[in-house]
Amino acid sequence: MSGKRSIFEDVSETSKLEAVQPGMIDRGRGGARRGIRVWLMALFVLVMAMIVVGGLTRLTDSGLSITEWKPLTGAVPPTSEVEWQAEFDKYKQIDQWEIQNQWMELSDFKSIYWWEWGHRQLGRAIGLVWALGFFGFLIARQIPTGWTGRLFLLGLLGGAQGGIGWWMVASGVTQGEGMVAVASYRLATHLGLAFVILGFITWYFYMMGRSERDLMQARRAKEAKLFGLSTGVLHFAFLQILLGALVAGIDAGRGYTDWPLMAGQVIPPDPLVLEPIWRNFFENAGLVQFIHRCAGYLLFAFGVVVWLRGRASAHRQTQFAFNAMFCALLLQIVLGIVTVLYSAQWHIAITHQLMAVILWALILRARFLSLYPIATSVRGHSA
Template identity: 55%
Template sequence: MAKRAIFEDVTTTDRAATTGGLIDGKRRGSRGAVKRWLVLLFVLILAIIPVGGMTRLTDSGLSITEWNLVTGTVPPMSEAAWESEFDKYRQIPEYQLQNRGMEMSEFKFIYWWEWGHRQLGRVIGAVWILGFLGLLAMRKIPPGWTGRLVVVGAGIGAQGAVGWWMVSSGLSGTMLDVASYRLATHLGGAFALLSLIAWFILSLSRSSSELISARRLSETRLMKVATVLIVLTFAQILMGALVAGIDAGRNYIDWPLMAGGITPPGMWELEPAWRNLFENDGTVQFFHRLLGYILFAVIIMAWWVGRRSANRKTAVVFVGILAMATVQMLLGVVTVMHSSPWYLAILHQFGAIILIGLTVRARHRSKYPLPQFVRT
């Protein structure tokens, strides 16, 4: 080997490639396989959220009045089967009090939306079961990850149960829609699953040794700030679900006032008073707006704190949160002022997905900062 001058630069091409041992190599491959599977689940859940939103906006959620996990996968295949399904729908309050006289073509339209929503949920469950069993059989699950993946599967299963619990609330009595708090529970579960999977994907994108090294540089203050952002963003998403559950976004279309006042008229007119928080459209929309202002103020504070991070890759995430929150707030105002047309409502829902995703990434990056050059 030729001798070098004492101050001669050494390029990376002169260095021998560093390779891990067989165990490390296997773990990297395993982490990659699990990550790809979780990315698929993430995309599917990302898709089912707006599909569920459209199911709600088209008043399709009560068109299928039974929950048959296996036989429900097959739609009506004959006119007699369609008539049977339509007869079941005619027995519920939504038809009798709101849609009496509906034509078969109109029923098929709402039926297909709900059927598609349920099939996508079944696909998500099947992807988890097949993927988990396959990874388990091939011993591709990294050490310490089996329990975490089981939690994801349990969450998916719980979402199916909560979905039927939600639908069943609108099948009797005088309910024209599903109970708003059950809708909020179902949507909140989807966002919680999405956030959890996003965290796992971020963790699997780096090796265990990299995460351990990065943990030593974690910024505790930013972690706490990001945690507050996640909690407030999630709470705002739940409030948005309550708004959607009773169509509260289609009334009080002036802004920043509500019907010309700071608070809407008849804000506490329902008895007992707690019912107003779930059933009074003015009250629900007011608190959705109020929490939005609080969240935006906290995001500005988080941006101010985050921009001072020594790690620029961490700081830029908080800049992204502020930018997205600004877009989301403006979109919310426009949606309300146009009485929540479906395309703006779905776009606003997508904004919530992006925002919660950014807050999760902010916390992950605060806990496990990405490496940066000293010069940077």
């Protein structure tokens, strides 16, 4: 405790005063936030690449070329002609080869094998990057308070994604069932979980960019209405992504290449031709594409409403985030139309899928700034 001071002491000549202590909110919570953000960004890029490679694997009909799931030993590809022939013989036992690819020689099989092997190898790389980063920060005690469970969740979801990936592939590795592709609903589940993982990574990246004290203070200025609307857009976009996966799973994007009509009609012909009726919503190319189109129109209309509300935000960076989100949504709809008109050519279809990732991140950014706005001064500088 400091000693008594004279009432006549000149304050300007006071000896060393104790430095003002910062608030206690962030004490002991900092951790390696910058390093973790770099790690999260690396995971984001890898998962985005995984989505693109997965799309190319589907577009090249390569997903069933590896008929077994070997998480560890499968990392080593065939190294001799004998091993290659053994893999090819396994492939010859499934329906896809029997019905669709009997024309293939070993050299043709190798080309589709490398696509699927690369897709699985990228999944292993993501798991390794997550493990090295998570356990490295954990051992070094650099994970901020309250973040261990969140970052561990990414690993759990990644492990589940590997299992769901095989569950998806197994639906097409059949004998005598007439299956030449994976089940579309399983493909939708696989892609949907990829976007969930991407969503968590993105959200954590945004949160790690600001201190705990800053986030607590910013939340007091939360724009609840805007946050609710952006959450609605997020959920609607996720539904549209799942519908897009159903379209891709049955190649429905190549069946009706006119727009805005479908085969010259508003509603495509024979929308409920399959029995039982529920199968049409998963397997009828015309109906599945029609639902995807209608959902796109509704998402655009809802996006306009949310964008107009976002423009009225009191925070400049929040306004910019909603402008960016709307521009991405507009571009994505144009790409969707072009994809249909050009019969889902692989380079257009992949661009459409990649744009979905960008739109997803921008929706999350707008939602984040609705919850944690960045205050700006009258002159427009961050407070």
